[in-house]
Structures are given as C-alpha cells and as structure tokens.
Amino acid sequence: xxxxxxxxxxxxxxxxxxxxxxxxxxxxxxxxxxxxxxxxxxxxxxxxxxxxxxxxxxxxxxxxxxxxxxxxxxxxxxxxxxxxxxxxxxxxxxxxxxxxxxxxxxxxxxxxxxxxxxxxxxxxxxxxxxxxxxxxxxxxxxxxxxxxxxxxxxxxxxxxxxxxxxxxxxxxxxxxxxxxxxxxxxxxxxxxxxxxxxxxxxxxxxxxxxxxxxxxxxxxxxxxxxxxxxxxxxxxxxxxxxxxxxxxxxxxxxxxxxxxxxxxxxxxxxxxxxxxxxxxxxxxxxxxxxxxxxxxxxxxxxxxxxxxxxxxxxxxxxxxxxxxxx
Amino acid sequence: xxxxxxxxxxxxxxxxxxxxxxxxxxxxxxxxxxxxxxxxxxxxxxxxxxxxxxxxxxxxxxxxxxxxxxxxxxxxxxxxxxxxxxxxxxxxxxxxxxxxxxxxxxxxxxxxxxxxxxxxxxxxxxxxxxxxxxxxxxxxxxxxxxxxxxxxxxxxxxxxxxxxxxxxxxxxxxxxxxxxxxxxxxxxxxxxxxxxxxxxxxxxxxxxxxxxxxxxxxxxxxxxxxxxxxxxxxxxxxxxxxxxxxxxxxxxxxxxxxxxxxxxxxxxxxxxxxxxxxxxxxxxxxxxxxxxxxxxxxxxxxxxxxxxxxxxxxxxxxxxxxxxxx
Numbered sequence: 001x002x003x004x005x006x007x008x009x010x011x012x013x014x015x016x017x018x019x020x021x022x023x024x025x026x027x028x029x030x031x032x033x034x035x036x037x038x039x040x041x042x043x044x045x046x047x048x049x050x051x052x053x054x055x056x057x058x059x060x061x062x063x064x065x066x067x068x069x070x071x072x073x074x075x076x077x078x079x080x081x082x083x084x085x086x087x088x089x090x091x092x093x094x095x096x097x098x099x100x101x102x103x104x105x106x107x108x109x110x111x112x113x114x115x116x117x118x119x120x121x122x123x124x125x126x127x128x129x130x131x132x133x134x135x136x137x138x139x140x141x142x143x144x145x146x147x148x149x150x151x152x153x154x155x156x157x158x159x160x161x162x163x164x165x166x167x168x169x170x171x172x173x174x175x176x177x178x179x180x181x182x183x184x185x186x187x188x189x190x191x192x193x194x195x196x197x198x199x200x201x202x203x204x205x206x207x208x209x210x211x212x213x214x215x216x217x218x219x220x221x222x223x224x225x226x227x228x229x230x231x232x233x234x235x236x237x238x239x240x241x242x243x244x245x246x247x248x249x250x251x252x253x254x255x256x257x258x259x260x261x262x263x264x265x266x267x268x269x270x271x272x273x274x275x276x277x278x279x280x281x282x283x284x285x286x287x288x289x290x291x292x293x294x295x296x297x298x299x300x301x302x303x304x305x306x307x308x309x310x311x312x313x314x315x316x317x318x319x320x321x322x323x324x325x326x
Numbered sequence: 327x328x329x330x331x332x333x334x335x336x337x338x339x340x341x342x343x344x345x346x347x348x349x350x351x352x353x354x355x356x357x358x359x360x361x362x363x364x365x366x367x368x369x370x371x372x373x374x375x376x377x378x379x380x381x382x383x384x385x386x387x388x389x390x391x392x393x394x395x396x397x398x399x400x401x402x403x404x405x406x407x408x409x410x411x412x413x414x415x416x417x418x419x420x421x422x423x424x425x426x427x428x429x430x431x432x433x434x435x436x437x438x439x440x441x442x443x444x445x446x447x448x449x450x451x452x453x454x455x456x457x458x459x460x461x462x463x464x465x466x467x468x469x470x471x472x473x474x475x476x477x478x479x480x481x482x483x484x485x486x487x488x489x490x491x492x493x494x495x496x497x498x499x500x501x502x503x504x505x506x507x508x509x510x511x512x513x514x515x516x517x518x519x520x521x522x523x524x525x526x527x528x529x530x531x532x533x534x535x536x537x538x539x540x541x542x543x544x545x546x547x548x549x550x551x552x553x554x555x556x557x558x559x560x561x562x563x564x565x566x567x568x569x570x571x572x573x574x575x576x577x578x579x580x581x582x583x584x585x586x587x588x589x590x591x592x593x594x595x596x597x598x599x600x601x602x603x604x605x606x607x608x609x610x611x612x613x614x615x616x617x618x619x620x621x622x623x624x625x626x627x628x629x630x631x632x633x634x635x636x637x638x639x640x641x642x643x644x645x646x647x648x649x650x651x652x
Contacts (some may be wrong), residue, residue, distance in 0.1 A: 153479035
C-alpha cells in the first residue's frame with residue numbers, strides 16, 4: 001500500500017481510547033488520525049495527545065474509515081452522524097447498537113463472518129461485547145457439529161458501562177446500575193422486556209443468529225453484572241446436532257482463529273488475565289454426547305469493542321487494496 | 327414439649343456462628359447449648375459467650391442433637407467424631423460432605439424431602455450450599471412439570487470458603503484460591519476431575535439427584551467464585567417434560583415453601599440483599615415451551631448451611647415429639 005488512510009475515531013471514552021491504541025498496536029496504515037467527540041478539547045489517549053474535534057458532519061471530509069465508539073445517550077445523533085460520514089465517502093464501523101440488526105448492515109466478527117462485509121453500503125456494525133466473545137469459539141463448533149441450542153450466563157465487567165460503570169464500582173456512584181455493584185451481582189443489564197429478557201440478552205440472541213447465519217438458533221442468555229473492572233466472562237452450554245468427542249473439540253478450539261486456548265480442557269482463564277489482551281480466552285471445556293460446555297473470557301473493551309472494530313477496518317482495507325491491485 | 331434439648335454445635339467458624347444464631351432466632355427448644363471445636367477457648371458467638379469445649383467423643387455425652395459445621399481440613403476426624411456422637415445417643419446433622427452420598431444417610435432440604443428423614447440411622451447430611459438453593463425452587467417445578475435437564479451457572483461468595491475466603495477477598499490472602507479473587511471471577515471451585523467437572527460441580531449433580539429423588543436427572547453445572555462476601559447466586563435453565571406457562575410457574579414459585587418471591591417475573595434479587603436472610607430469593611423468571619429459567623440467591627451460610635441444618639433438627643424434634651405423644 002502506497003499511502004495510509006485518514007481515520008476518524010468518534011468518541012473519547014474508554015472505547016475511543018482503546019480504538020486509538022488498537023489502531024497503533026496493530027499498525028493500521030494511517031496517514032491522519034482524527035479524534036472526534038461532542039466537545040472540542042485537548043486529550044491524552046493511549047500515549048498520544050489529540051486536539052479533539054467536534055463530531056459534526058464536516059469533520060468527516062476526507063475520512064476513509066470512521067470508527068464510532070458507540071457511546072451511550074446520543075443514539076439518534078450517532079445514526080445521523082454515521083450517515084453524514086458515509087455521504088462524505090467514509091466507511092463507518094459502528095460499535096453502537098443502532099445498526100446491528102438492520103438487514104442492510106453487515107454485523108461482523110472477522111474470524112466468523114468476514115464474508116458478510118462484501119457489498120456493504122458504507123456502514124458495518126460491531127457486535128455487542130458479550131456476543132462477540134461468545135461466537136468466536138462457537139463458530140467452529142457450529143460449522144463442525146451444528147448447533148441446536150445455546151444456554152449462556154455472563155459475568156460482565158463494569159467498564160462495559162464506560163467510565164460511569166467504573167465509578168459505580170470504585171466510588172459507589174449511584175444511578176448507573178439498579179442496585180449497588182460493589183460486592184454484589186446484578187442479573188439485569190439494560191431493561192427487561194415483555195419476553196422476560198433484558199436488552200443485553202435480546203442482543204445476544206439476535207446478534208449471534210445474524211453473525212452465525214443461523215436465524216433459528218435457540219439462545220437462552222442470562223446477563224449479569226459483577227464487580228470486575230474489565231473482562232467479561234461467560235459460561236456457555238451448547239447442544240449440537242451431531243455427536244462430539246472431547247478430542248475433536250479441543251482440536252477445533254486449539255486452532256480456531258481468535259481463540260486463545262492452552263489446549264488443556266481444565267484451563268481457567270479469568271478476567272484479570274484477559275484484561276488488556278485482544279484474544280478470546282477459552283477454558284473449562286467439557287463434552288457430553290451432543291453437548292459442549294466452555295468458559296470464555298475476553299477484554300470487553302478490546303475484542304468486545306475496539307479490537308474487533310479495527311479488525312473490520314483491516315478486512316475492509318485489505319479488500320480495497322486487493323481490488324486496487326486487480 | 328416439656329423440656330428443651332441438649333444441643334452441640336461443632337465448629338466455631340462462620341458456619342458454627344450462624345448455627346448458634348439460627349438456633350436462637352428460630353427458638354429451637356434448648357436446655358443446654360455446647361460449642362465444640364478443635365481447641366478449648368472462650369469465644370463470642372452471635373452475641374453470647376461460650377466456653378468452647380474440645381470436640382472429642384466424651385463431649386457428646388447427653389447430647390440430643392449435634393450440628394456439625396463441616397469445617398475443612400479434618401475430613402476423617404469429622405466422620406469418626408460423628409460416629410462417636412451417634413454411639414452416645416446423639417443425632418448428628420452434618421454440614422460437611424463426607425456422608426452426603428452415603429446411601430444409608432438421608433440428604434435433606436426440609437422443604438423438598440423431609441420424608442427422607444424417616445428411618446435415619448443417626449446421621450443426616452446437610453447438602454452443599456449451591457445445591458440447596460438450587461433445589462428449593464426446582465422441587466415444585468419437578469413435581470408439576472417433570473425435569474429433563476438442568477443447566478446451572480453459579481456466582482459464589484467467598485464466605486463459602488470460610489474465613490480464609492473472606493481474607494482472600496479483603497486482604498489478598500494467597501493460597502486460598504487458584505487465582506486472585508478481588509476484581510476477578512474464577513471458574514473453579516475444588517479440583518477438576520477426569521470428567522472435566524470440579525468438586526463443587528460434581529456435588530451439585532449428585533446431591534440434587536439424591537434430594538429430588540431423580541437418579542437420572544441430567545445436570546450441567548459450572549461453578550464460579552466471584553468477589554462477593556456472602557450470598558451465592560445461580561442462573562438456572564430447566565428443560566421440563568411437559569409444557570409450561572409463565573402463570574403456572576409464577577404461581578408455583580409464589581407458593582413454594584422456602585422461596586422468597588415477589589411474584590414479579592422481572593425481580594432481580596442480589597447477594598447484598600439476600601445476605602443475612604434465611605430465604606431462597608427467586609427472580610428473572612422466563613418460560614419457553616418446555617423451558618424455565620430463573621435466577622436465585624441465598625445466604626450461603628444460612629439456607630446454604632446453618633438454617634437448613636436447624637430446619638432438619640426441627641423436623642427431627644417434631645417427629646420425636648409426635649412419636650412421644652402417640
């Protein structure tokens with residue numbers, strides 16, 4: 001590639017910071033990196049100083065890739081802004097939830113469904129953090145054995161709620177969660193709907209079906225916030241269509257892209273170790289006749305957000321470069 | 327009843343203290359209350375001062391009910407001591423794991439299988455804390471709908487490991503857990519066996535089958551320690567034999583003995599609220615065609631240990647009084 005791209009990171013919170021860090025760590029070819037947020041200011045992010053620009057339509061002039069952190073509280077604004085960026089020629093990777101279930105918008109975990117990027121209309125959605133780390137090890141199981149049913153219980157970190165979540169844990173900030181989170185476990189993330197499932201649980205159902213291309217997949221999620229700073233964990237139970245053996249599953253997980261797995265069925269990865277690492281760590285593998293159980297942990301700000309978004313940008317840039325060569 | 331009983335509490339740790347407190351709170355008819363432990367000393371427990379006697383065979387002379395707290399690290403000794411107590415005429419309720427799967431020993435959650443106390447041989451086993459709180463709401467579902475399969479993921483408090491667990495959380499004491507527990511989630515409780523399940527998970531499988539009288543019940547547990555002081559939580563997914571409706575399930579749980587349930591399917595009980603309370607709190611109830619999901623929370627030292635043991639003693643004393651009257 002002869003030149004780098006002009007990249008905009010939209011959002012200067014925890015995810016915005018990780019987006020900058022991941023772009024640099026993964027050496028994404030950048031000529032100009034802009035950070036945009038609601039208000040202009042000078043900030044330190046991932047060891048660099050940025051003059052943050054206001055996230056308004058004109059700020060996307062000349063931008064090749066715009067990575068939206070998906071901050072809370074400005075849903076409508078983010079949708080509008082993303083469309084304005086696309087109108088100016090940018091390709092948007094959005095970490096918010098607005099576009100994820102739009103049939104026109106690919107929802108992508110590159111290890112699983114990079115092929116869905118083809119023919120995109122300028123906006124690509126980054127999945128919910130809990131969904132992403134679940135499907136990374138689930139995809140090879142789906143391909144090899146077929147999936148009948150998934151039961152998943154999550155153990156989610158407070159940084160998934162941004163800085164306010166961290167303050168709720170560390171300083172007892174009220175109003176962030178429905179109950180105190182320090183020394184507690186709260187089985188509600190988002191609002192509980194008429195079907196009995198919370199917003200987060202409905203995301204896990206709908207998004208995993210779309211990413212895996214299994215519109216009828218039965219998913220029973222229970223999402224729970226626990227007093228952990230960073231690193232979501234999940235206890236996943238899978239019913240398969242075909243018989244499985246432990247050796248097959250260990251082999252599949254050991255070679256699955258994006259999966260960090262020691263190969264030991266009794267590995268016990270934890271959030272403290274996964275925080276700061278871009279991989280999806282797998283352990284506690286157990287196999288029945290047509291069942292697989294596993295425990296997975298990933299940094300919710302990295303693979304759950306920034307890493308996956310940058311991987312999408314890499315796939316897009318790779319496809320563009322290939323087209324240019326052809 | 328004309329007189330009270332002579333009761334011995336064996337163990338002066340967190341569970342021993344709760345046993346004393348629960349005997350008093352529930353007004354168990356006591357003429358003499360002895361506290362026994364490895365070493366003689368004077369201790370404050372639940373607002374009373376006790377001259378703790380040495381837990382040796384002679385100390386059980388004249389004891390009607392001996393409630394063993396089930397402290398770790400002296401397994402063989404506890405078995406021997408329990409048999410010595412029985413030889414001296416005491417009925418033993420043991421909170422340890424030694425006798426639970428002995429076919430001669432009833433394993434009892436009074437709300438579920440008090441009938442199993444009949445014809446006991448002097449020793450009754452108190453189940454593992456995680457099992458007890460799971461079966462309290464599960465038993466009415468089993469009776470009404472039949473059970474095909476249970477998938478359960480736990481969120482367990484450090485006081486389940488006694489004072490050393492609390493020190494691991496609050497003071498960073500090492501050697502208690504395989505990884506640091508503060509700000510973390512550790513998916514291993516006990517040792518992981520050849521079948522891939524941990525000691526705690528094997529207990530949940532075997533004990534729930536015995537208590538529910540369903541020797542073929544399929545249970546898939548994943549047990550996880552989280553940074554909570556007291557109060558275990560569980561995410562439970564149940565497949566039933568017959569169709570279920572939400573109204574039926576809400577009605578059953580609302581009237582189930584031992585279950586604390588507001589009646590609202592979207593209730594979100596948490597460990598912070600359940601700690602100090604003897605009930606099994608249920609919430610997050612969801613129903614599919616032949617599936618029920620719920621979240622339950624109980625104080626692991628109370629319903630998970632002391633409360634259940636005292637309830638067993640009450641059932642035994644009630645049966646004895648009834649026999650005396652007959």
